[in-house]
Structures are given as structure tokens and as C-alpha cells.
Amino acid sequence: MQQTLKTIFDIQKDQYQSTGKLAVQERIQYLKKLKICIQQQEFSIFEALAKDLRKSQFEAAVTEVYFIYSEIDFAIKNLRRWSRPLRAKATLSSIFSKNRIIYEPKGNCLIISPWNYPFQLTLGPLISAVAAGNTVMIKPSEYSIHTSDIIAKIVAAAFPPSLVYCALGDQDVSTTLLTFPFNHIFFTGSTQVGQIVMRAAxxxxxxxxxxxxxxxxxLIADNANLKKTAEKVAWGKLLNAGQTCIAPDYVLVHENQEQQFIDYFQAAVQDLFYTPTGDINTDSYAKIINSRHLSRLHGLVHDAKSLGAQIAWKGNGDSQDTLAPIILRDIPTESRIMQEEIFGPILPIVTYSTLDEALRLIQDRPKPLALYIFSDNSKTIDHILENTTSGGVCVNDVILHVSNPNLPFGGVNQSGMGSSHGYFGFKAFSHERSIMYQSRIAFSKFIYPPYTKKERLLKWLKRLM
Structure with missing residues (x-):
């Protein structure tokens, strides 16, 4: 296995070095071909996502497949503009020079993707990498095996292996790939594994x-519309059964509004994810990826309860691959569920007495990937924004900021490094190369030795500073 992967890596390296940079028109053609290959496999993609995560065709279309169509179309539409050299101003030291910034591909790239949105989070970075003109090796997750198989078929149909290659297998494949000297690595997953990837890089x-x-x-301000807020949080929290990297992880609500929010949240969950007879709607509610992850979620609840947390509400419908929604309250800060990313349909409720108390609770934790603010007061919103930091923010809604390719998507510190989507994904896989074309009239001679004759020049420069 290692030798095969190394052979592919070397072929891609030779391809990049021998044929030069892929022309913009060639990149566009490959992106168009990728879209056609996806369209040809669309039904199989829906089937695979249903097998791996029990995603309905509608959810799979909106959050995975059509999301990728949009990314491809956006890249094709804008790639020529993104790729143009940028003008940069000259300075006193190079007053007559011509200065440009060009975007060139980083070279050999590796994409390691997760299982929760296995199609979107593999193909999204791939679109950016191809748009930037790189060669790419992909390692999709072994947990979402059916989707990974379809991805491999699509990649093989759309690209020669000298340009893009999909490596299937378990974590040993990832470990092997991380020993190769890639020019850039794009990883989506947990913070703990992200640290391993960064050490390898x-x-x-x-x-x-x-x-x-x-x-x-x-963070729900006391002037927010609780009913609308609860419905939006319920949808965002339980989308893909909570297995979303930007899912609402916990709610901060004023102590006088806690029970009211819980009641509204419970009602919203019943409307959105349950049938009229009270059964969980498996056409709308995804399954947990595997028994190991389900066991981890049960362990989080057990740990919180053992430390004094209370179950405020729990829906019915647990099974060997399903965890029904759970609301927890009175959660000790030292519990695992308040330390780890939940990645499941469990919602802790934390109360505050003043807004500044809520802000301190956020400030005392690692910087999150997303922050959700609910308020009908612009001054309150501005105060929260000024006193928090996060990868991204969505005001009076959840999740949807990820859908705008004009916005950079990414974390900060423990929640990530760098940005993706649209132009920002193109930049992530590009090197901004600075070029100065010096004029025939060069003033650089004035700073050459001997320096003993430069005292008057130094005084003149000092006046300009």
C-alpha cells in the first residue's frame, strides 16, 4: 500500500514539475467534467448517504450535492478574475518599478475529509485545489464507506490519477500519506486529530x-424572540442528528427564560422531527454514524448526570443507530459535555443573570468555529460581537453562513486555521507570489556603499519618515 501511494505521489509531483502550471481554461474544463460526473452518479450518491447516515434525499441534496454544484458553478464563473495578477503600488525605494502579485498553485496537495458531510467536505476542498491548479490526493473517511466508494468512482472518471487520486482505506492510509512531503494539507475533522496532522506537516x-x-x-439575549429562536436552534442542532461541525453546541439563555426556551425547543423538535403519532421521523432524522460514536454520546450524558446534571427533556425513538434529542440543564462546568465538542443531538442549557456573565463564559473557553447571536437590539448585537471572537458569526439564525461562498469559512486557534469556500478556498491552495519588475531608471544605486558619503541622503530620508 505504502509503495503504491508513494508511486502516485511521485507521479503527481513529476506531473506538476514537468508540465508546468495548469492553464486556467484547463482547470475550468476539469471542473465542468467533475460536475458532469457527479450528475451521472447523483442517485448513487443519495443512496450512499442514506446508507452511511440515513440522510433523506432532500437533506442530502441541499447540504451535500447541490451545495457542491453551487461551489463548482461559483468557481467556474469567477476563476478567471481570481487568477488575474494584482497590481501593487511602488514605494520610494522602487518608485518606477512595476509590482504584481500572482496566484500560483502550491503544488502537491493532500485532502483528508471527515464522515459527517462526507461528500460536501471532500469535494468542496477538491474544487478549490483544482481551481488553483494543484495536483491532489484525497483520503475520504473509512466510516462513511459507501460515500467514499462513490467519491473514488467520480474522481477516477473526472481526472487522470496524475492530477487527482482518491486513496481509500483506514487510518493507516492517512498515516502513510502524512509522511509524504506535500506542499499543502487540507484537513477537516476533530481538534485532536488536527494537532496530529499539524505535527506531521x-x-x-x-x-x-x-x-x-x-x-x-x-447566546440568546433577553430581548430575543424565544419561539423563533428555539425553532432555528432545533433545526440547526438536529440537522444530521447533531453531527455537524457548526451545530449549536450549547445554549446560553437568561435564567428567567430557561423553561420557556425549553418548552419552545421541545415543541419545535416535535414539529420538525417527529410524526403526528409521536414516533421519530426517520425520513428527516439522521442516524448516528456508528456504535462507537453512539456509545461516546451515551457516555457524555452519563458523565454529566453523575455530576448533577438534569435531563430537562428527552424525545423517544432510541435504537441501535439512533439517539433521540436530549436537553440537559444544571450542567457542571467540569463535565465532559461542557469540555468536548458534542457532535450529536444533545443540547446543554446554561443560564446567565447578566449579559456580561454570559460573555465571560464564552471568553473563558477556546475560540469556537461559530457563534450564534439572537437579539432584536442592534446595540446588544454589537456589544456581543465586540466582546467575543470566533471563526464565524450568524446573527438571528444558525448554520446558514456556511452557504455563502462570498464569506470565508474557517476557525481560529483550536477551531481551525485558514479559510475555505469560493475565493478563500482558491487562496488557501494558492501561493501569493510577489514580483517586482525594476525600471531602467533605478534609484537603488543611492543606497550602495560607500556609506560615508550618504549623510545628506540620510538626513533627507529622515525628513520623509
Whole structure:
């Protein structure tokens, strides 16, 4: 296996070095072909996502497949503009020079993707990498095996292996790939594995983009519309059964509104994810990826309860692959569920007495991938924004900021490094190369030795500073 992967890596390296940079028109053609190959496999993609995560065709279309169509179309539409050299101003030291910034591909790139949105989070970075003109090796998750198989078929149909290659297998494949001297590594997954990827990248000084996660809070100001807020949080929290990196992880609500929010949240969950007879709607509610992850979620609840947390509400419908929604209250800060990213349909409720108390609770934690603010007062919103930091923010809604390719998507510190989507994904896989074309009239001679004759020039320069 290692020898095969190394052979592919070397072929891609030779391809990049021998044929030069892929022309913009060639990149566009490959992106068009990728879209056609996806369209040809669309039904199989829906089937695979249903097998791996029990995603309905509608959810799979909106959050995975059509999302990728949009990314491809956006890249094709804008790639020529993104690729143009940028003008840069000259300075006194090079007053007559011509200065440009060009975007060139980083070279050999590795994409390691997760299982929760296995199609979107593999193909999204691939679109950016191809748009930037790189060669790419992909390692999709072994947990979402059916989707990974379809991805491999699509990649093989759309690209020669000298340009893009999909490596299937378990974590040993990832470990092997991380020993190769890639020019750039794009990883989406947990913070803990992200640290492993970054350590491996440091051996070759590879640049990295890390799309991680963390505990994305929902801060509900006491002037927010609780009913609308609860419905939006319920949808965002339980989308893909909570297995979303920007899912609301915990809710901060005023102590006088806690029970009211819980009641509204419970009603919204019943409307959105349950049938009229009270059964969980498996056409709308995804399954947990595997028994190991389900066991981890049960362990989080057990740990919280053992430390004094209370179950405020729990829906019915648990099974060997399903965890019904759970609301927890009175959660000790030292519990695992308040330290780890939940990645499941469990919602802790944390109360506050003043807004500044809520802000301190956010400030004391690692920087989250997303922050959700609910308020009808612009001054309150501005105060929260000024006193928090996060990868991204969505005001009076959840999740949807990820759908705008004009916005950079990415975390900060523990929640990630670098940005993706649209132009920002193109930049992530590009090197901004500076070029100065010096004029025939060069003033650089004035700073050449001998320096003993430069005292008057030094005084003149000092006046300009």
C-alpha cells in the first residue's frame, strides 16, 4: 500500500514539475467534467448517504450535492478574475518599478475529509485545489464507506490519477500519506486529530488548512424572540442528528427564560422531527454514524448526570443507530459535555443573570468555529460581537453562513486555521507570489556603499519618515 501511494505521489509531483502550471481554461474544463460526473452518479450518491447516515434525499441534496454544484458553478464563473495578477503600488525605494502579485498553485496537495458531510467536505476542498491548479490526493473517511466508494468512482472518471487520486482505506492510509512531503494539507475533522496532522506537516514544513470544530455557543439575549429562536436552534442542532461541525453546541439563555426556551425547543423538535403519532421521523432524522460514536454520546450524558446534571427533556425513538434529542440543564462546568465538542443531538442549557456573565463564559473557553447571536437590539448585537471572537458569526439564525461562498469559512486557534469556500478556498491552495519588475531608471544605486558619503541622503530620508 505504502509503495503504491508513494508511486502516485511521485507521479503527481513529476506531473506538476514537468508540465508546468495548469492553464486556467484547463482547470475550468476539469471542473465542468467533475460536475458532469457527479450528475451521472447523483442517485448513487443519495443512496450512499442514506446508507452511511440515513440522510433523506432532500437533506442530502441541499447540504451535500447541490451545495457542491453551487461551489463548482461559483468557481467556474469567477476563476478567471481570481487568477488575474494584482497590481501593487511602488514605494520610494522602487518608485518606477512595476509590482504584481500572482496566484500560483502550491503544488502537491493532500485532502483528508471527515464522515459527517462526507461528500460536501471532500469535494468542496477538491474544487478549490483544482481551481488553483494543484495536483491532489484525497483520503475520504473509512466510516462513511459507501460515500467514499462513490467519491473514488467520480474522481477516477473526472481526472487522470496524475492530477487527482482518491486513496481509500483506514487510518493507516492517512498515516502513510502524512509522511509524504506535500506542499499543502487540507484537513477537516476533530481538534485532536488536527494537532496530529499539524505535527506531521511540520516535518516537511507543509502549509496547512485545518477545518476543526469546537463548542459553538448560542447566546440568546433577553430581548430575543424565544419561539423563533428555539425553532432555528432545533433545526440547526438536529440537522444530521447533531453531527455537524457548526451545530449549536450549547445554549446560553437568561435564567428567567430557561423553561420557556425549553418548552419552545421541545415543541419545535416535535414539529420538525417527529410524526403526528409521536414516533421519530426517520425520513428527516439522521442516524448516528456508528456504535462507537453512539456509545461516546451515551457516555457524555452519563458523565454529566453523575455530576448533577438534569435531563430537562428527552424525545423517544432510541435504537441501535439512533439517539433521540436530549436537553440537559444544571450542567457542571467540569463535565465532559461542557469540555468536548458534542457532535450529536444533545443540547446543554446554561443560564446567565447578566449579559456580561454570559460573555465571560464564552471568553473563558477556546475560540469556537461559530457563534450564534439572537437579539432584536442592534446595540446588544454589537456589544456581543465586540466582546467575543470566533471563526464565524450568524446573527438571528444558525448554520446558514456556511452557504455563502462570498464569506470565508474557517476557525481560529483550536477551531481551525485558514479559510475555505469560493475565493478563500482558491487562496488557501494558492501561493501569493510577489514580483517586482525594476525600471531602467533605478534609484537603488543611492543606497550602495560607500556609506560615508550618504549623510545628506540620510538626513533627507529622515525628513520623509
Amino acid at each position: 511540520s516535518a516537511h514544513l507543509s502549509s496547512v488548512t485545518l477545518e476543526l470544530g469546537g463548542k459553538s455557543p448560542v
